Amino acid sequence: MESIDMKSPCVKCSKGCGITTCNGCQQAYCINHFNQHRQELAIEVETLRQKHDRFRSNLDRKFTEHPLLLQINQWEQDAVNTIQTIAETARALLRELLNQTKNEIEKSMKNLTDALQSSRECDDYTEINIKKWTGQLRTLRETIESPPTILITENEKLVIPLISVHNQPSTFATENFENHTVTVEYSTHPSERFDQIVGKAITSEECRVITCNTWFVSYPTIYGSGRYSSGTHRLDYQIEKIGNSSIFFGITSSLEGARENDENDTSVHGWWDLARTVVNGEAEKGNDQKFITTGDEVTLTIDCDDRQIQLQHHQTRRQVELNIDIEYCPLPWKTVIKLGSKGDCIRILE
Numbered sequence: 596m597e598s599i600d601m602k603s604p605c606v607k608c609s610k611g612c613g614i615t616t617c618n619g620c621q622q623a624y625c626i627n628h629f630n631q632h633r634q635e636l637a638i639e640v641e642t643l644r645q646k647h648d649r650f651r652s653n654l655d656r657k658f659t660e661h662p663l664l665l666q667i668n669q670w671e672q673d674a675v676n677t678i679q680t681i682a683e684t685a686r687a688l689l690r691e692l693l694n695q696t697k698n699e700i701e702k703s704m705k706n707l708t709d710a711l712q713s714s715r716e717c718d719d720y721t722e723i724n725i726k727k728w729t730g731q732l733r734t735l736r737e738t739i740e741s742p743p744t745i746l747i748t749e750n751e752k753l754v755i756p757l758i759s760v761h762n763q764p765s766t767f768a769t770e771n772f773e774n775h776t777v778t779v780e781y782s783t784h785p786s787e788r789f790d791q792i793v794g795k796a797i798t799s800e801e802c803r804v805i806t807c808n809t810w811f812v813s814y815p816t817i818y819g820s821g822r823y824s825s826g827t828h829r830l831d832y833q834i835e836k837i838g839n840s841s842i843f844f845g846i847t848s849s850l851e852g853a854r855e856n857d858e859n860d861t862s863v864h865g866w867w868d869l870a871r872t873v874v875n876g877e878a879e880k881g882n883d884q885k886f887i888t889t890g891d892e893v894t895l896t897i898d899c900d901d902r903q904i905q906l907q908h909h910q911t912r913r914q915v916e917l918n919i920d921i922e923y924c925p926l927p928w929k930t931v932i933k934l935g936s937k938g939d940c941i942r943i944l945e
Contacts, residue, residue: 614626619636787830788819788943807939822927824899825926827900832893832895833944834892835942836939837887840935841883842867843931844895844930844932845930845931847924848925861924865904866915870882870886891908899928903919
C-alpha cells in the first residue's frame with residue numbers, strides 16, 4: 596500500500612503546506628510566512644544590537660558617575676570645608692595671641708624709649724641706668740627669640756569621620772561575571788557631636804550642647820557629625836531646657852547636604868515629641884500632646900541593618916519605632932534635630 600506523506604500545516608495561516616520547520620521555534624511555515632518569520636527575527640536581532648550598543652556606550656558613564664564615587668566626592672568636599680573652617684579659626688586665634696605678645700613688647704619698648712630719650716635730653720643718667728636699660732633690652736630680645744609659649748594641640752576626638760571602601764556579598768548573580776558590590780562605610784566616632792547648623796543656634800562644650808537663640812519663626816536644624824551605614828547605634832540626649840514648642844528627633848541621608856528649607860527633603864524621618872511622625876519629609880497627622888519636658892532624657896536608636904529607627908522617652912517609658920525605606924533615605928544616615936523655641940537646649944550624653 597502506498598504511504599501518504601502527511602505535512603504539518605503552516606502555523607501562521609493554518610492552510611497550505613508547511614514546507615519547512617524553523618530550528619529555533621520548531622514551528623512549520625509555508626514559503627511566504629517562513630520568509631516573514633525570518634524578517635521578524637532579523638528585526639529582533641537589530642533591536643538587540645541597538646540595545647547592546649546603547650548599553651556599551653553607557654558603560655563608562657555608569658562607572659565614572661557611580662553614586663558611591665559621588666558620595667566619596669561629597670565626603671571629600673565636606674572634609675575640606677571642615678578643615679578650612681578649623682584652620683581659619685586656629686589662624687584667627689593664633690593671630691590674636693601673637694598680637695597680644697607683640698602689644699606687650701611694644702609697650703615695654705615705648706617705656707624704654709621714653710626713658711632713654713628723657714635721660715639723654717636732661718643728661719641725667721649713670722652707669723646704673725645704662726646697666727638697667729641694657730638688661731631690659733636684652734630681656735625683650737630674648738622674649739622675641741625664645742621658643743613661643745603658644746602650642747598647637749591635636750584633638751584626638753575626630754571631627755571628620757573617616758571612610759573606607761570594601762566588597763560585600765550580594766544575592767544578585769550575573770552569568771559569567773564575578774559579582775560584588777562596593778559600599779562606602781564611615782568609621783564613626785563613638786561620641787556624636789552637633790555639626791552643621793541651619794538657622795540660629797549655637798554650640799558649646801565641644802559641640803555637645805546646642806541652644807536655640809531665635810524664636811519659632813524658623814526652626815533651626817542641626818545635623819549630627821556621625822555617619823551610620825551599618826550596625827546599631829544608641830544616641831542619648833538630655834533636654835536641658837524646652838519651651839512651649841516641640842523638639843524634632845530623627846535622621847536623614849548623609850548624601851543630602853544641609854538645606855535652608857528641608858520641607859521637600861524626602862529623606863527626613865523622625866518624630867516631633869513622639870506624637871507626630873515624619874515620613875519621607877512629611878509630617879503625618881497627630882496630636883499636639885507633649886511628652887518631653889525640661890530635664891528629660893531620650894535615646895535615639897539607629898538600626899542600619901534592620902533599616903529602622905527608635906525613639907525612647909525614659910521618664911514615661913514611651914517608645915516609638917519607624918521603618919526606613921532606603922529608596923527615600925539612602926545610607927549612610929546622619930541625625931537631625933530641630934529646636935522650636937528660643938532657649939531650647941539639648942545635651943548629648945556620653
